[in-house]
Amino acid sequence: MTKDKVSVEVFAPAKINLCLHVTGQLENGYHLLDTLVAFADIGDVITVSSTGPGALAVTGPEATPELSSDNNIMWHAAQKFWHPDTYVSLALEKHLPMASGIGGGSADAAATYRGLLRLRAALEGQDIPRDPTRQDAHDLLEIGADVPMCVLSEPARVRGIGEQIEPITDFHPYPIVLVNPRVQVSTPSVFSQLATKQNATIEPWPESFEDRDAVLDWLSAQRNDLQDAAVGDCPSIGDVLGALSAHETCRLARMSGSGATCFGLFDRVHKAEAAAEEIRAAHPNWWVQSGRLNGGRRAAPQLIRSTT
Known part of the structure; x- marks a missing residue:
């Protein structure tokens, strides 16, 4: 008997801080920022699948062995937003350099989140949520301060520690x-x-x-x-x-x-x-x-x- 394998492919665009002003620091060490971000058509490609073996495969010109580890930020997203008793496999086609100031890891985690929502909707026959729930927004910020803005992947002014996001609708694609x-x-x-x-x-x-x-x-x-x-x-x-x-x-x-x-x-x-x-x-x-x-x-x- 055959069955459908369901996968979702998601582009993870590079996040560009067109300007970045440091405006303060909280007692817990987090810095307060005021930044204008936009997203380039240059990025990684994430695939999430509803089958085993529950591994992360990494390919692409910027792939490195450490990206395949259980500590990859993509797994952090999967652990928060996927049922622990259900298989999910991840694949990362890496094109952005690591630790390079353009949100590569955060973009990958955000794309994983978007992909998991789409995968769940396909498997359960539900509509895809338009916006993260309040709890999802909190969990995304816990994964990384840049992750919520990367979930949006649209030009925006971002303030605070990354939780205040004001989209910009008429920004030119320079x-x-x-x-x-x-x-x-x-x-x-x-x-x-x-x-x-x-x-x-x-x-x-x-x-x-x-x-x-x-x-x-x-x-x-x-x-x-x-x-x-x-x-x-x-x-x-x-x-x-x-x-x-x-x-x-x-x-x-x-x-x-x-x-x-x-x-x-x-x-x-x-x-x-x-x-x-x-x-x-x-x-x-x-x-x-x-x-x-x-x-x-x-x-x-x-x-x-x-x-x-």
């Missing part, structure tokens, strides 16, 4: 180049070197995000408060920023998150692709990708059925 110098930066070390953790919030929002040039001008006046400390820890981040800024068509070059990945924003796709090609040729050991800030368009889980 062409982008992502560059990582193949180094990992210690986030605790970067935060510990901040001169102050009581910095100004993001300046008042533009009246509309539809004016591409005005938004880029506004973004240029914002900051990543972690950038200088990260460059002090890892001078090659400064080299990356210099390589991006050297292209006269690059409208803004900045580090994302706590590094080491940096981004360059452009006003045309062909300009971003040309810049990426030149940087890749000059620095063959760097990770360099070009795309657009419209990753949310690919983030909807895709149901796959096969007969076994």
Whole structure:
């Protein structure tokens, strides 16, 4: 007798902190942030399946042995959001560098969560919830501060420790180049070197995000408060920023998150692709990708059925 194997494939887009202001610190050590995030069409691919053996298979150009361990953040999501007596298998096609400031692990956990909801809906004949429940939102934040925003995978202003998310509906999908110098930066070390953790919030929002040039001008006046400390820890981040800024068509070059990945924003796709090609040729050991800030368009889980 045959039966259907049900799987769900989910794209996990890279999270880009277009600006990141550190505005305080709680007694428990968590930092308060004010950040504008957007998501690139560059990312990992997650598959969740309703069959055994309950393992995590990792492939892709950025796969490493430690990603297959039981401590992978994807398993943390599965343990919270899947019935413990029911098999689920996970697969990760890894394209984003680890510990690189673009939310790779958080994006994978968020995609796992979205995939599990879609899988459960398919198996039980239910509708897919539009938004996380209050309990789910709490559990997602416990997995990681970036996970709730990665579940949304849309442009948003995010404040607090990551729980205050204000979506932006009219953000332009700017062409982008992502560059990582193949180094990992210690986030605790970067935060510990901040001169102050009581910095100004993001300046008042533009009246509309539809004016591409005005938004880029506004973004240029914002900051990543972690950038200088990260460059002090890892001078090659400064080299990356210099390589991006050297292209006269690059409208803004900045580090994302706590590094080491940096981004360059452009006003045309062909300009971003040309810049990426030149940087890749000059620095063959760097990770360099070009795309657009419209990753949310690919983030909807895709149901796959096969007969076994």
